[in-house]
Amino acid sequence: MKSDALRGHLDALLLAVLDGGQLHGYAIIEALQRRSGGALDLPTGTVYPALRRLETAGLVSGEWSTVGGRRRRTYRLTKAGQRALAAERTAWHEFTTAIEGVLGGGPWPARA
Amino acid sequence: MAGAGVIDDYLTDLGGRLRGPEHVKEDLLAEARDSLDDAAAAYRDGGLAAAEAQARAVADFGPVDHTARDYQGLLALAHSVRTLWTLIVVLPLARVLWELNLAFWIGSWPSFDGVAPPPAWYLWVARANDSAGWVVAGAALCALVVGRVLARRGVGAAPLARFAGAVAVAGMGFALFGNLSILLATAQLDAARLVMSPPVAAASVVSVLIMLRLTVLARRCVVFASV
Numbered sequence: 268m269k270s271d272a273l274r275g276h277l278d279a280l281l282l283a284v285l286d287g288g289q290l291h292g293y294a295i296i297e298a299l300q301r302r303s304g305g306a307l308d309l310p311t312g313t314v315y316p317a318l319r320r321l322e323t324a325g326l327v328s329g330e331w332s333t334v335g336g337r338r339r340r341t342y343r344l345t346k347a348g349q350r351a352l353a354a355e356r357t358a359w360h361e362f363t364t365a366i367e368g369v370l371g372g373g374p375w376p377a378r379a
Numbered sequence: 380m381a382g383a384g385v386i387d388d389y390l391t392d393l394g395g396r397l398r399g400p401e402h403v404k405e406d407l408l409a410e411a412r413d414s415l416d417d418a419a420a421a422y423r424d425g426g427l428a429a430a431e432a433q434a435r436a437v438a439d440f441g442p443v444d445h446t447a448r449d450y451q452g453l454l455a456l457a458h459s460v461r462t463l464w465t466l467i468v469v470l471p472l473a474r475v476l477w478e479l480n481l482a483f484w485i486g487s488w489p490s491f492d493g494v495a496p497p498p499a500w501y502l503w504v505a506r507a508n509d510s511a512g513w514v515v516a517g518a519a520l521c522a523l524v525v526g527r528v529l530a531r532r533g534v535g536a537a538p539l540a541r542f543a544g545a546v547a548v549a550g551m552g553f554a555l556f557g558n559l560s561i562l563l564a565t566a567q568l569d570a571a572r573l574v575m576s577p578p579v580a581a582a583s584v585v586s587v588l589i590m591l592r593l594t595v596l597a598r599r600c601v602v603f604a605s606v
């Protein structure tokens with residue numbers, strides 16, 4: 268999948284991955300790849316700036332902690348992030364429903 | 380280990396392109412190293428040799444030009460946010476301390492010729508200078524709020540940093556102009572008043588130095604966002 272197409276949705280994807288709980292950066296990247304069946308193939312270096320920007324926006328919080336014996340920077344959703352994710356999911360469902368209605372229904376019925 | 384050099388070289392190259400607060404830069408590079416080490420370990424677990432694993436990890440991370448552009452935006456934003464908070468705290472605090480210092484050493488500000496009030500233009504300059512710190516602090520606070528809203532709407536770090544930098548530079552330009560204007564205006568009307576009380580004169584000098592320092596910080600917001 269083209270990375271340009273993904274960039275517009277990256278914030279929402281990152282929020283969705285963090286909905287399951289606190290993760291460090293590489294685990295977030297693995298989760299993105301795993302949950303997309305490998306279709307999400309962004310340069311991993313773009314994920315960290317996006318996470319920091321979401322942190323600046325107050326949608327995620329990040330902190331250094333020890334995970335598996337290593338110090339890592341982990342991220343979790345804030346309350347504002349949870350609200351933003353819910354809004355993104357609603358908008359996405361409305362969008363896909365509308366597009367599916369046009370693209371997914373086969374040929375438009377012929378006029379009688 | 381031959382492969383260790385690939386990651387080291389990448390991070391050295393990346394670090395050399397970045398300008399901004401050192402602690403934020405170190406934090407970003409430490410996180411990048413963690414990610415590259417994790418990716419290299421995963422490739423090694425998949426059967427690649429160490430050097431090849433780390434070369435693949437670096438390739439996955441992205442071209443250093445693109446990574447540096449994104450990271451530089453973050454550094455500029457971090458510096459800008461910190462500068463705006465500094466303006467919010469320091470400008471009103473410096474103003475209040477200067478007024479308290481004046482009240483302690485001189486008391487109420489006497490009229491210039493002992494009888495007539497100062498001319499209208501001088502009062503206008505004085506009022507502008509008195510309010511400048513508060514106005515700029517308010518503008519900085521508004522910029523932080525607007526910046527957060529824009530960040531939540533997906534605006535990138537670099538544009539946010541440029542916006543914050545523009546507010547900081549404009550604000551400090553106004554505050555510094557007001558401070559120098561009142562000094563020049565007072566010198567024009569009654570130069571002796573500037574050195575009437577050494578503690579007040581010293582506080583005025585300190586105020587100007589603080590303004591100059593804050594102006595340098597504000598200018599760096601724009602410089603870091605333009606790298």
